[in-house]
Amino acid sequence: MGQLEPQKNIYAVIDLGSNSFHMLIAKSIAGGLQTIGRVKRKVRLAAGLDENNLLSTEAMQRGWECLALFAERLQDIPKANITIVATATLRLATNADEFKEKAEQILAHKINVISGELEARTIYKGVAHTSSCSGRQLVIDIGGASTEVVIGKGFDALHYKSLNMGCVTYLERYFKDCQLNNANFNAAIKAARVVIDDIAPSYKVVGWEVASGASGTVQAIQEIMVAQSLDETLSLGKLNKIKKQSIAYGTIAELDLPGLSEERRLVFVSGLAILIALFEAFEIDKMGLAGGALREGVLYNMIPEFHNHDIRKRTVDGLMSRYHVDQKQANRVAELASHLAAQVSQQWPLFNNSGLPLLKAIAQLHEIGLLIEYKQYQKHTAYILENTDMPGFSQSEHKIIAAVANAHRSDLQKNVFEYLGCHAQLTQYVTRLLRIAVILSMRRQDDVLPKLVLTVNNDALTLIFENDWLKAHPLMASELQQESKQQAKAGWKFIVK
Template sequence: MSKRVAVMDLGTNTFHLLIADGDIDNYQEIVHYHEAVKLGEGGINKGYIVPEAYQRGIDTMQMFAREIKANNATETRAIATSALRSASNGQDFIKEVKDKTGISIEIINGEQEAGFIYQGVKISGCLSAQNSLIMDIGGGSVEFILGNINGITWKQSFEIGAARLMDLFHRTDPIPPASIEALNLYLEDHLNDLFTAVATQKVDVLIGSSGAFETFAEVIEIEKGHPFDLKTTKNYNFDESELLTLTNKFVQSTHKERAASKGIIPVRVDMIVAASLITRFIMHKLGISKVSMCSNSLKEGVLAGMLA
């Protein structure tokens, strides 16, 4: 008998709820919500959750609890990452959620986060025997996982997420060239462990896990006049020049131009600039020309463990 489970991925920008049943090779999504909570807004680099964001988080968790009950999920896991990990009032939030909903939130570290992301990407079927570098750009942190279908050779989480970079460097729009240069130098300084890890390994492809990479794929296809549905597109291979052209366009754009672009969900309208800059930096720095998108990420990795 298959069980029905609920996974909550409580990220810096977005809270996700995935309710599914079946087995891991053939599971059925019952509910899939993503709420733009923006938990890091206004306080991400100060180390606390501001009152408005805190309240949005509580309201969303109460809504998730109602959905879980209505859909008769028998097992739940709520996973919190960078924003709650580093917030001084993170424990207050966890206690209030437990008191009001009965949901126990687990705070995981960056290594665990990277491990779940790998499992999520693996079950999508987009890994091969060749080495891939998986990159998951969150609001608070960015995870890099080096490995293949047989396992992980190296993984690490870096507190350089799009919300953090936006707060540090993207204060005027479009982002000025001096800020781009400062952001690139910042990445150069903070990603030494990544450069060391890949120095002796040949990376066949960069796999972008969900988030910004879904936006890149969707906008590229919409601009070609093609339909694009993330529910049916689990994997997508980019044309290098199309991806670089699009990221360049995002970097040079204004908020108004991005907001008018079909394919960018509201929570990513501003974050997409920092995400574009990280993506371009990694491609150029590591000399990677093959890039693909995988719509699976942490929540599917947690789901894999629950349904196994």
């Protein structure tokens, strides 16, 4: 067999982190990026650093073995589409060149050991390309040997710093005896505060609207909170509660918090201690999980057509293209839904709760499931959206979109959105408006509707048509009457006049 031709639209990023080595492989498709491969190995490179920052042979060997696995997958990717970056441990190690030389032979590719500042800026870029935030955003990434703290806006990092502390180095320093007690935790928190307190005042002066965590620690905490039926927003109170629960286990070996994965267990408590110190020093009120970080930042840097683009629009357009959505109809429903939302915006503050962009997005995507079959297409749409990466939309927004997709037609049940907790009300409003817009657009033609008015009184919606238009359009009248009964089943009032 001849050698296989590398695929020009496939890209690979390898991140030699201090805790794990990661390989991300993505395909540029339909104006977006589709992840087609991820390989992650716990190497714990930082654990091999001694007090003189000399990297042990054992740690280097672990790294080389991992890279030999990665090398196999890189053979099929054009060299120009591969970027390999190394972070804190190889910045610190006095014998980093020895590791790097052999690693480059194994991978047949150059390794860039990036500065802490460049790492912080690239992490921010990864977050900016995968999450949507209109104002200033504080981004924190706790790595194995360094922690990056960035304030940025749009795609630009404004303030960025790489701090010399991480979950692997702090594990070796403050939890070496593997005991879980107040003394160990407090020593780690105190040490982290010394590092953070230098920069915290200037960051607080700049300020931010949203705080996002881009690290495995934040993801692990969210998974623990979900297992305890809490919402996914992090707060200092929740972190201290998890610290207390962790101490109750006595040792790291015994640590078995519901939702905590085995691979995260070892470095979890040191990461938690650093995160508590960050919450305290920056007086962070609440934090969510970012969609991407360093690898995504490197990836988006490699592909020029993705620079400075509306991320949500890119995601929605890519999905519409991939699933052959009728774009005219999608935009027709989106415009009509937005028009209805504008009429009830005083009583339903959709605009303040980011409801309008979600309403528009789901209106444009609601027919994705038609590619599978018509009868249950709303369920197919919901399934596809639920199981697809949606850069630009937060985790909770992603859940709302999937929930509305599933409920935008056919039968409704009482308390249908109860499982969404604090997002249930917004999801109900978006669903009700979308259902009406879909029915009103059923002829799939422009200019077939008369002037209509939607009013709301105590959550009861009234749709008023001019003159006797409904008498002349019995199918539409019948569909709207059916809809009134469906909404009544869910406990919502919808009147058509």
